[in-house]
Amino acid sequence: MKRLLILGAATALALPLTACNQTAPTPTASNHDVDMKAIQDGETQWVTDWNSKDAAKIVAHYTDNAVVMMPGEDAASGKDAITKSLGGMVTDPAFVLKFHADHVDVASAGDMAYTQGGYTVTYTDQQSRKVINDHGAYVTVYKKQADGSWKSISDIANSATPISPRPRP
Numbered sequence: 001m002k003r004l005l006i007l008g009a010a011t012a013l014a015l016p017l018t019a020c021n022q023t024a025p026t027p028t029a030s031n032h033d034v035d036m037k038a039i040q041d042g043e044t045q046w047v048t049d050w051n052s053k054d055a056a057k058i059v060a061h062y063t064d065n066a067v068v069m070m071p072g073e074d075a076a077s078g079k080d081a082i083t084k085s086l087g088g089m090v091t092d093p094a095f096v097l098k099f100h101a102d103h104v105d106v107a108s109a110g111d112m113a114y115t116q117g118g119y120t121v122t123y124t125d126q127q128s129r130k131v132i133n134d135h136g137a138y139v140t141v142y143k144k145q146a147d148g149s150w151k152s153i154s155d156i157a158n159s160a161t162p163i164s165p166r167p168r169p
Contacts, residue, residue, distance in 0.1 A: 035106045039113055039142060039150050043101055050097045053090040059083050063143060063151045071159040094131045096122045099138060113142040119157060136160040
C-alpha cells in the first residue's frame, strides 16, 4: 500500500512538470509546403508588380521597416525610402525586371523564410542615357505576417556585370 501511495504521489508531481516542458509543435510538412508555395507565388506576383511600374504594388511586398540594397545605391530602409528609391525605375520606359528563385527555404518555426536566385534587368543609365542590360543574384528574407502573408524584411541584389574601373587622378 505504501509503495502504491508513493507511486501515485510521484506521478502527480511528474505530470505538471511534463506539461511545462513541452516544446512548440514542429510545423507539418503540409504547412511547410503551403508556405513555400505562397512565397513562390508571391515572388511571381512581385515580378508582375515590378513590371507594372506601380510603386505602391511593389512596396506592398515589404514590411514597414524593410531594408533594400541594390547595386550602386545606398541601402533604403523603410517603405518611404524604398518608394523614393523606386522613383527613377518606375518612370523609365526601358525598365524591365525579371527574377526567379532557385532556392526557397522556410524556417522550421514557420515564421521566417528566404529565397535566392537570379535576376535580369534592363534600364536607362541616368548619366549616359544608354540602355543597360544587367544580371546578377539576389537574396530576399521574408517574415510571416499576422494575417499569414509573407513580406520581405531584407532584399539584396548584387550585379554580376563587371564595374568599369574608375579613372585614376
